[in-house]
Amino acid sequence: MLESFSVRIFTMYPRYSVRFVAFIVLFIVAIIYMSIDRPTSCLTWNDVDTDRTHNRHRIRKMNGDSNIRSFERIPGHDYGYIHNPRNTCRGDDDQQELVFLLFLVMSTPQETKRREAIRATYANESNWPIMKEGNIRTVFLIGDVDAHDYTIQDAINGEMYYYGDIVQSTEFVDDPVNQTRKILMGFRWVGVHCRHARYVIKIDDRSMVNQRALLKHLNRKNPFLHKFILGDVVTKVRVTRDKRNWDYIPREIYPNPTLPPYIIGTGYVLSPDLAQAIYQVSHRIPVFPNTDAYVGLCLQKLGIKLTKTVDIYFSKRIGYDYIGREAIDIFDRSIVVPYVPESKMYLTWRLGQL
Numbered sequence: 629m630l631e632s633f634s635v636r637i638f639t640m641y642p643r644y645s646v647r648f649v650a651f652i653v654l655f656i657v658a659i660i661y662m663s664i665d666r667p668t669s670c671l672t673w674n675d676v677d678t679d680r681t682h683n684r685h686r687i688r689k690m691n692g693d694s695n696i697r698s699f700e701r702i703p704g705h706d707y708g709y710i711h712n713p714r715n716t717c718r719g720d721d722d723q724q725e726l727v728f729l730l731f732l733v734m735s736t737p738q739e740t741k742r743r744e745a746i747r748a749t750y751a752n753e754s755n756w757p758i759m760k761e762g763n764i765r766t767v768f769l770i771g772d773v774d775a776h777d778y779t780i781q782d783a784i785n786g787e788m789y790y791y792g793d794i795v796q797s798t799e800f801v802d803d804p805v806n807q808t809r810k811i812l813m814g815f816r817w818v819g820v821h822c823r824h825a826r827y828v829i830k831i832d833d834r835s836m837v838n839q840r841a842l843l844k845h846l847n848r849k850n851p852f853l854h855k856f857i858l859g860d861v862v863t864k865v866r867v868t869r870d871k872r873n874w875d876y877i878p879r880e881i882y883p884n885p886t887l888p889p890y891i892i893g894t895g896y897v898l899s900p901d902l903a904q905a906i907y908q909v910s911h912r913i914p915v916f917p918n919t920d921a922y923v924g925l926c927l928q929k930l931g932i933k934l935t936k937t938v939d940i941y942f943s944k945r946i947g948y949d950y951i952g953r954e955a956i957d958i959f960d961r962s963i964v965v966p967y968v969p970e971s972k973m974y975l976t977w978r979l980g981q982l
Contacts, residue, residue, distance in 0.1 A: 708798040710772065710781075711788045716765050717822035726762030727825040730900075732814045734893075735768040735833040737780050737802050740787070741970055742833045743768055747791065749977035750837040757843075757982060761826060768794050768833070769814045771802030805874060805917040811893075812910050819904035826852060828903050831895040836968045838959065838980035845940055845963060852899065857927070859896025860943040861936045863889045865921075875918040882925065889934040890924025892943040895964030905930055942966075 719725040731751060735743055749755065751766035773781045788794045797813050800806045811830065818828055827846060831837070847853070865887045868875045906926045913929065916922055927934065941962040946955065959965070959979060968976050 710796040710798050711784070711794045712817075713767060713788075713792045713795065714821050716767055716793065717825060724824050727765050727822060728759055728762035728827065729764050730818065730822050730825040730828045731764070731766040731837075732811075732818070732828060732830045733766060733768045733833050734807065734810060734814075734831070735770050737770050737773050737777075737784055739833055740783060742973070743787070745970065745973040746833065747793075749974065750839065751793070755977075755981065756839070765822070765825070766793055767814075767817070769810050769817075770794060770796050771800045771806055771810055772796065772798055774801050807919045808915050808917060808922045811919055811923065812907055812915075815903040815907040818900050819907060823900045823904060825900050827897050828900050829895065829897050830893070831964060832893065832966070834968060835895045835964050835966045836973055836976040836980075837895075838962050838965060839977075840980050840982055841940065841960060841963045843982070846897070854899060855902050855905070855930070855932060856899040857891065857896060857902055857932065857934070858898070858937065858942075859891035860894075860941065861889055861891055861934045862920075863936075865890075868918075875916075875921070877916050877918065877921070881914050881916060887921045888924045888928040890920045890927070891934065893920045893923070894943045894966035896942055897963075902930075902932070 715722070717725065717727050717730065733743075733746060733751075746766070746768075751764075753764045756764050770784070773784070784794060784796065788796075795814065795817050797810070799813075800809045802810070814830070818825070822828075829837075867877050867882060867885060867887055869879070870876060906923060909926050909929050910922075913922070913925060924934075939961055941958070942964045943966050944958060944962055945967050946958055946962065946965055962980075965976055965980075
C-alpha cells in the first residue's frame with residue numbers, strides 16, 4: 629500500500645518528487661559529515677612544534693589577551709623563538725666572525741615587500757665596501773602572528789628557510805602595543821648571539837640607511853666603544869595620562885610629569901654592551917607601549933646621559949618633491965631617512981650609496 633501511495637505521489641507531482649529526494653540525500657550527507665571526528669585546526673607548519681603553538685594561540689584567544697596590554701614585568705624575560713638565526717654572527721666553522729654593523733630591523737609579519745627591499749639594499753653585504761673592521765649583518769625582528777593566521781606564518785617560514793634572517797618570538801603577538809617587547813627581544817638576542825659586533829643599528833623597516841653619511845660619521849679607527857648611543861634626542865615631552873591613548877603611562881610606573889630624554893626610534897646606533905644593559909635593566913621596569921620613552925627610561929636608570937646630535941639626522945623626514953640645495957643638504961646629513969614610501973626605498977638607497 630505504501631509503495632503504491634509513493635508511486636502515485638511521484639506520478640502526480642514529478643517536479644516535487646525530485647526535490648524531495650534531493651533534500652533527503654543532502655540531509656543524510658549532512659548527518660554523516662557532522663558525525664566525523666575532524667581535527668580542530670589545520671596544522672601546516674613544518675619547523676615548529678605545531679601542537680604547542682596552536683594550543684598557545686587558543687589559550688591566548690580564550691583569555692582575551694592577544695595584544696597583552698597590561699603593564700607588567702615580562703616573566704623572566706626568557707623569550708622563546710619560533711625562528712632564531714643564532715649563527716648570523718658566526719662563520720662556517722661556528723667561530724665568531726668580525727661584525728662591523730648589525731642591523732636590528734623592527735618589522736611586522738605582513739611587510740614582506742619591505743623586507744625584500746631591505747635585503748636588496750643595505751642588508752646586502754655586496755652593496756658595501758670591503759672593510760677590515762668586519763662584515764654587515766641584518767636580522768628582522770617580528771612577533772608571533774595572531775591565532776589562525778596560518779598563511780602569514782607559512783610565508784614567514786618560507787622567508788626564514790630561504791634567507792635565515794628572521795628573529796620571531798613566541799611570547800607576544802606582533803601588534804603596535806607590543807613593540808617594546810619586540811625591541812627588548814632584539815637587545816636580548818644581541819647579548820646572546822652578536823655581542824662582539826662593533827655597532828648595532830636599531831632601525832624601522834620604513835626607514836632607509838644613507839650609507840655614505842653612516843660610514844662618514846661612524847668611527848672606524850678606534851676600538852670598541854662602551855655604553856655608546858647616537859641618535860636624535862627628544863627632551864621635555866609631557867607624559868600622557870589619558871588611558872584612551874596608546875602611549876598612556878600610569879603614575880605608579882613613572883610619576884614625573886615629563887618623560888626622560890629619549891631617542892627617536894626611527895633609527896639609532898648603539899654599542900652591543902649598551903643593548904645588553906638595556907635588556908637587563910628592563911627586568912626592573914614594568915613594560916609600557918611607548919617604546920622610545922621606555923628605552924629612554926632604561927637609559928636613565930643606567931645613568932646614560934643623552935646629548936643632542938649636531939649636523940646629523942636620524943629622524944628628519946624628507947619630501948620627495950623637495951628641490952634645491954636645502955634638500956640635498958638635509959639628505960647628506962641624514963644617517964637614517966625615516967618614513968620612506970615602499971616605492972621609494974630603492975631610490976633612497978641609491979641616492980646615498982657609495
